[in-house]
Amino acid sequence: KAGVTQTPRYLIKTRGQQVTLSCSPISGHRSVSWYQQTPGQGLQFLFEYFSETQRNKGNFPGRFSGRQFSNSRSEMNVSTLELGDSALYLCASNNLGGSGRNNEQFFGPGTRLTVL
């Protein structure tokens, strides 16, 4: 089956601009999580969507937002970009929560955002 796709793969923006990243999960997965990865802070959870609803949110400012569409595709938006927002943004397609063996999570290749 097709994997998780993220677009764009690379992005260069300047401070103050906004950016929208897209993620298409694996067919059948209704949950999508977003993570930020930086050398200094490591992997950090941003938020998680399930059936178009945000179920969980990490400790990030309100400039970071997201949404999920009826086809499970998800977008995240960062407004008023700051230099510190430069990072790899990872989307994960989830089938988690059950006690059985079918728990799985697949990451997309990520979007490398550079803020100048």
Place this chain on the structure above:
Amino acid sequence: QQPVQSPQAVILREGEDAVINCSSSKALYSVHWYRQKHGEAPVFLMILLKGGEQKGHEKISASFNEKKQQSSLYLTASQLSYSGTYFCGTEIKAGSQGNLIFGKGTKLSVKP
């Protein structure tokens, strides 16, 4: 609240075994393990739920001791392909669905 991983780095020869530990100061609902190679996205290895189960994935297995709030990842008969950085991600409550707090990672290098 961030789990502590140990060791920070380990170098192995092919065929050797390794153990990576992940300890939390909070009671845990689940522990997730990932491997990430340089320049690539993390790869989900396994999830261990509250209950102390041990799971396996090829020659990689893990245990979860909820009383000690820690998990260990066991790599046996290591292969060159096992090289990478291993992360644990912890959930402190059921239903938090991917709201993980990650450790800083353990860099594993397997030499021929």
